Amino acid sequence: MQYPEPIAKLIDSYMKLPGIGSKTATRLAFYTIDMRTDDVDAFAKSLVAAKHDLHYCSICGNITDDDPCEICRDSGRDQGTILVVEQPKDVMSIDRTGDYHGLYHVLHGVLSPIDGRGPDDLNIASLIKRLQANATVHEVIVATNATPEGEATAQYLSRLIKPAGIKVTRLAHGLAVGSDIEYADEMTLLKAVEGRTEL
Amino acid sequence: MQYPEPIAKLIDSYMKLPGIGSKTATRLAFYTIDMRTDDVDAFAKSLVAAKHDLHYCSICGNITDDDPCEICRDSGRDQGTILVVEQPKDVMSIDRTGDYHGLYHVLHGVLSPIDGRGPDDLNIASLIKRLQANATVHEVIVATNATPEGEATAQYLSRLIKPAGIKVTRLAHGLAVGSDIEYADEMTLLKAVEGRTEL
Numbered sequence: 001m002q003y004p005e006p007i008a009k010l011i012d013s014y015m016k017l018p019g020i021g022s023k024t025a026t027r028l029a030f031y032t033i034d035m036r037t038d039d040v041d042a043f044a045k046s047l048v049a050a051k052h053d054l055h056y057c058s059i060c061g062n063i064t065d066d067d068p069c070e071i072c073r074d075s076g077r078d079q080g081t082i083l084v085v086e087q088p089k090d091v092m093s094i095d096r097t098g099d100y101h102g103l104y105h106v107l108h109g110v111l112s113p114i115d116g117r118g119p120d121d122l123n124i125a126s127l128i129k130r131l132q133a134n135a136t137v138h139e140v141i142v143a144t145n146a147t148p149e150g151e152a153t154a155q156y157l158s159r160l161i162k163p164a165g166i167k168v169t170r171l172a173h174g175l176a177v178g179s180d181i182e183y184a185d186e187m188t189l190l191k192a193v194e195g196r197t198e199l
Numbered sequence: 200m201q202y203p204e205p206i207a208k209l210i211d212s213y214m215k216l217p218g219i220g221s222k223t224a225t226r227l228a229f230y231t232i233d234m235r236t237d238d239v240d241a242f243a244k245s246l247v248a249a250k251h252d253l254h255y256c257s258i259c260g261n262i263t264d265d266d267p268c269e270i271c272r273d274s275g276r277d278q279g280t281i282l283v284v285e286q287p288k289d290v291m292s293i294d295r296t297g298d299y300h301g302l303y304h305v306l307h308g309v310l311s312p313i314d315g316r317g318p319d320d321l322n323i324a325s326l327i328k329r330l331q332a333n334a335t336v337h338e339v340i341v342a343t344n345a346t347p348e349g350e351a352t353a354q355y356l357s358r359l360i361k362p363a364g365i366k367v368t369r370l371a372h373g374l375a376v377g378s379d380i381e382y383a384d385e386m387t388l389l390k391a392v393e394g395r396t397e398l
Contacts, residue, residue: 003291004264010249013242018230024218030288031217032246033253033262040250043212044243047231050209051239054232063232065203089229092202 007033059130061106061123063088071095071104078102079134083141084127084157086110086150094143102141105130110149111156119156127157131166139167146173206232258329260305260322262287270294270303277301278333282340283326283356285309285349293342301340304329309348310355318355326356330365338366345372 007029014025057069081102091104107122131137142157144150158168173191206228213224256268280301290303306321330336341356343349357367372390
């Protein structure tokens with residue numbers, strides 16, 4: 001006996017999502033059948049809308065349903081600073097702190113020779129063009145992840161941008177707020193000591 | 200800054216699924232945007248199809264896109280045995296063993312006074328009708344879960360069906376195949392000793 005076709009297809013679809021195996025997909029599919037019809041229809045519609053109505057901002061590369069995006073259009077933001085992130089969702093993470101009021105630029109990845117990803121595969125050319133076109137930018141903050149690839153990408157960008165007389169900075173490394181020294185790894189502790197601040 | 204509306208709606212939809220919080224929902228939503236358009240469209244279609252094309256079999260209560268379901272229509276199956284399960288997905292779990300060739304009946308839940316679920320909320324009346332209409336049934340196997348509610352439901356069904364002269368059996372309790380005695384709980388070990396078989 002096989003599952004009826006509609007449910008087998010739905011299980012297949014759920015399995016295409018990251019981190020969802022056949023057991024979870026089956027559970028989600030049966031759950032879906034018991035959901036309210038309204039909710040399922042809205043879910044289907046939002047999937048299609050997210051795929052078809054969203055695209056990348058032609059200036060910063062962030063995900064948007066308008067072009068340029070809300071942030072690039074906002075003349076109230078500090079036009080002198082650009083914060084560079086790996087992924088669109090990082091923009092939201094930084095913006096949620098409420099402390100940064102400049103512009104963003106999304107690379108859509110990091111340099112990774114192992115995966116065959118070089119500078120041309122990232123959204124770097126448009127960043128350089130932006131800096132050349134806009135003389136008001138005085139600082140580029142590189143907020144790539146604290147991974148080896150993120151560090152290498154930050155170094156690469158720094159070497160590329162600094163000669164133009166623009167300040168290039170990197171997010172601080174150190175202990176996470178609320179974390180125990182006991183559980184911090186050696187590299188993090190090393191960076192935390194190096195970057196100590198005066199009280 | 201807020202997420203663009205299409206992505207905010209998709210995150211909301213993912214969060215309606217069981218076990219998916221806002222972080223996972225956000226990750227899935229961004230993943231969806233990078234999926235192939237074909238796959239997203241197929242996903243949306245399969246959601247709608249699963250909700251609208253599937254219903255419960257009027258005989259056994261299993262999920263089906265036909266009525267009666269594939270199993271109830273199959274005259275090659277042993278018409279003398281009915282195996283009673285809690286949920287439609289349990290039918291597939293049992294059938295996959297390939298060792299049971301009788302019919303099924305899906306209760307859609309178990310008796311649970313705490314949740315206010317009594318016999319009338321389960322698919323029990325139709326089981327009794329089935330047994331009355333079909334004199335060939337000589338055994339009902341109760342395959343509810345090995346939980347207190349599952350046991351209580353099994354006892355209830357047994358008291359209801361036995362007076363009609365039909366044999367009522369329950370799945371065996373014991374050690375899971377491949378498991379260590381060291382990690383088995385006391386109740387399971389007790390049942391395993393009680394139900395020991397001769398070699």
